[in-house]
Every structure is written in C-alpha cells, then in structure tokens.
Amino acid sequence: MTVEVFDPHDMMRETSNIVNDVEESIDADLDLERLDFDNILICGMGGSAIGGDIVADCLLAHSDRTIKVIRFPELPNWASSDSLVLVSSYSGNTAETLSVYDQAVKRGCKVISISSGGKLYEKSMADGVPFVQVKSGLQPRNAVGNTIGYLFNVIASVGGPDIRDEVRDSIPALKKYVSTLTPMDSKPRAIAGEISGSLPIIYSSESLAAIAGRWRAQFNENSKLIAFDGHIPDMNHGDITGIIGNNDIRVKPIILVEDVQSKLMRNVVNDTISVLKGRGLRPYVIRIPGKTVFEREMRAMMLGDFISLHLAFFKDIDPSDVSSISLLKKLLSWKMGKKKGRRSRK
Known part of the structure; x- marks a missing residue:
C-alpha cells in the first residue's frame, strides 16, 4: 500500500530506530566507577522523564533502593550525598534539568549527566561530573531509546540493579x-x-x-x-x-x-x-x-x-514541529537564568 505522507524530518525512520537505540546504548562502554548510594533520582523532562519512568518500572522488582523520577526544577529535600542523581536532558539545555543539576552538585549528591551536549556538558566538564554522551541529531522525544538504554547501563555500571541481560533478550522480539x-x-x-x-x-x-x-x-x-x-x-x-x-x-x-x-x-x-x-x-x-x-x-x-x-x-501536518514548546523553553531558560543571576549578586 502506497500512501503519501508529509514527514519532512523522517519521523517514521527515527521512531523505527528506537529499539535499535536501546540495544546500542545498553552495550556502550562506560567509564564509570562503582558508587555507594541509598536511593536513585532520575531527573528530566518530556522524553527524558518518560525514559526514566520505564526504567524505574522495570527495576522495581529488582531494586532494594527507592527509584524516583523528578519532573521539576527543584530536588526533593531528602536528596543528599547518599543519593545517586542521574540528570538527563537530550539537548543539554533544558532549564528545569539544569536547575536540578546545580542543586544536586551543591548538595554533594553523586551526579551523572546524560546528554548530547549543550550547557549540561559544559557544566559537567567544569565540575568534574561524569558525563555520558548520547548521539545527537534526533528529535528529543525520539531519543527515548538512547535514554532508556543508557539509564539501564549507568545504573548497573555504578552498582545498582542490573537487568541488562533481560533487556537484551527482549530485543529480537521487539525488532x-x-x-x-x-x-x-x-x-x-x-x-x-x-x-x-x-x-x-x-x-x-x-x-x-x-x-x-x-x-x-x-x-x-x-x-x-x-x-x-x-x-x-x-x-x-x-x-x-x-x-x-x-x-x-x-x-x-x-x-x-x-x-x-x-x-x-x-x-x-x-x-x-x-x-x-x-x-x-x-x-x-x-x-x-x-x-x-x-x-x-x-x-x-x-x-x-x-x-x-x-x-x-x-x-497533513508535520509531526516534528514543536515550535510552541521551543518558544516556551527559550522564555523559561531566560527567566531562570535571570533569576539565578540575581541570586549570585546577593
């Protein structure tokens, strides 16, 4: 069946590759040390948070530590130096996620960043925070496969529950x-x-x-x-x-x-x-x-x-277009940056 569709940014292809992205990222070599932690916080917005939800659901029966997904620009009060904080932003420029990153570093949490670059990469390099590089060029919501695979991989690599074999076994059926x-x-x-x-x-x-x-x-x-x-x-x-x-x-x-x-x-x-x-x-x-x-x-x-x-x-609309979200992100980023600047001058 031949159907003409309006898909200028090839969203069908990106969506079709999500399972492949899980497979690739779950087997990536990560230079991470084992850590001691009492709980896990996965911080992100949109597709990054959804990836966190899926990982948290899958690890629920395997983990003796609380796993919490944070969709908010502020860390919960109980987050501490005993917390593993995984900061995930595909672009690396999500204002809410950058805010959580700053708080986690300030509190001495065990922080690991996951992103394709952006300000999160710059902050992580400056602070000596471990950084996991995700491939660029995708619509952020289509990067969910990378997010899921890397989260499983990171958590297992630092001493958390490891179900990577279970995930690998599911890949052929999912493909x-x-x-x-x-x-x-x-x-x-x-x-x-x-x-x-x-x-x-x-x-x-x-x-x-x-x-x-x-x-x-x-x-x-x-x-x-x-x-x-x-x-x-x-x-x-x-x-x-x-x-x-x-x-x-x-x-x-x-x-x-x-x-x-x-x-x-x-x-x-x-x-x-x-x-x-x-x-x-x-x-x-x-x-x-x-x-x-x-x-x-x-x-x-x-x-x-x-x-x-x-x-x-x-x-007959472009599924990739999220111009309204982009506008809101720019406004929010400017306002949050301005607020932080005022705080630093006090």
Whole structure:
C-alpha cells in the first residue's frame, strides 16, 4: 500500500530506530566507577522523564533502593550525598534539568549527566561530573531509546540493579514487532483512523501508567491533538462521570492493559468497559503481550508512537514541529537564568 505522507524530518525512520537505540546504548562502554548510594533520582523532562519512568518500572522488582523520577526544577529535600542523581536532558539545555543539576552538585549528591551536549556538558566538564554522551541529531522525544538504554547501563555500571541481560533478550522480539508497525497499512494506521476527529483519553492499568502518559504526550506533540491520560481503577472514582456526562465532545476512551492480569484487575477493567459501552461509548481496548515488564512497556510505547504519526499524517501536518514548546523553553531558560543571576549578586 502506497500512501503519501508529509514527514519532512523522517519521523517514521527515527521512531523505527528506537529499539535499535536501546540495544546500542545498553552495550556502550562506560567509564564509570562503582558508587555507594541509598536511593536513585532520575531527573528530566518530556522524553527524558518518560525514559526514566520505564526504567524505574522495570527495576522495581529488582531494586532494594527507592527509584524516583523528578519532573521539576527543584530536588526533593531528602536528596543528599547518599543519593545517586542521574540528570538527563537530550539537548543539554533544558532549564528545569539544569536547575536540578546545580542543586544536586551543591548538595554533594553523586551526579551523572546524560546528554548530547549543550550547557549540561559544559557544566559537567567544569565540575568534574561524569558525563555520558548520547548521539545527537534526533528529535528529543525520539531519543527515548538512547535514554532508556543508557539509564539501564549507568545504573548497573555504578552498582545498582542490573537487568541488562533481560533487556537484551527482549530485543529480537521487539525488532520483529516494530517491523509489523512500519507499513502504511499496518495496525497503527487503522487505530489512528478510529481515533481521528475525537478527544482521546488513554487509560491504563497502573503497570502501564508511564506508557499512557507517553501516548498522551505523543498525541500532543506529534499529532497536535489534545489528549489526556489516567489510570484504572482510579478513573472509576471521578473521570467516568465526566466522560459519560459529556455529550458535546466526541470522547474516545483508549484502554491499555497487559495481556496477563490478576483476576481482580481483569474484573475491574471488564466492568469499566461494560459501563462505558452501556452509556453509548466505544472504548478501544488494546491488550499488550510480552514476557517481561520491559517488553510490554516497549511494545505499548512503540504502538502509541506510530499511531501518533498517522494521526499527524491524516491531518497533513508535520509531526516534528514543536515550535510552541521551543518558544516556551527559550522564555523559561531566560527567566531562570535571570533569576539565578540575581541570586549570585546577593
């Protein structure tokens, strides 16, 4: 099937390479020393934070130390010299992330930077902070594969939980899966056709909460489409009333669930679907298979990424354009820099 699409920056290719990027970065040689630490903070925004979410989810059952993802320009008060702080910014110029970096260094945290360069590289070199170089030239949200692979690699290299073999074992199946998503007549385009023209709200079980957030963000950025996300069963204590009671907007609930669930969770999901259907809605239910947490989250993420591209193609818009975000970043960077300058003069 031949379909003409507007993709001037080849987002399809970049998206198709995400699994390859995980494979490459998880096997990269890192010159890092083993460290003693009581907790791990992964600091970043956007795609960098999503990568942190996936890594934290995958390590949950393997770690005896707290792993927390920080999407904020300030470190929590409990972060200390006993904390391993992984500062991740693809561009190296994200204002919020640079702010967290400065605080982590000041507090004496064990800091490692992950970036393609920018101010984060300059600061790390000046402060003697270990720096992990990510390949440049990608849309930041498409660098998530590098972020995921390097985070796994860094954490294992410094003495944290190591599931790199588990991740490597999942790569062949994920590559095969991605090959089914790239044709223009594939599943993502069909799902995008169901969603197009609606207000998608992505709900998931708690185990796929990070992926529901990724879908929402990709619909926002790639598709230029407003979308929201939430969790089951929490949605049944609020959201469901708003969805059912709104007749003015074409709401499309999308429900992401793991293929294998507990009996309790399966009953909750099925009852939720029944109530939505009983009120005239047509929720799109997507069941995600996979042998491990990593494989399931990657499968779900890749499917959503490709759906978001097809939603953009249906609208004949450039999925790579995020000019509004770039403008806001420039403004925020200037204001935060100005505020820091005032502090330093006091």
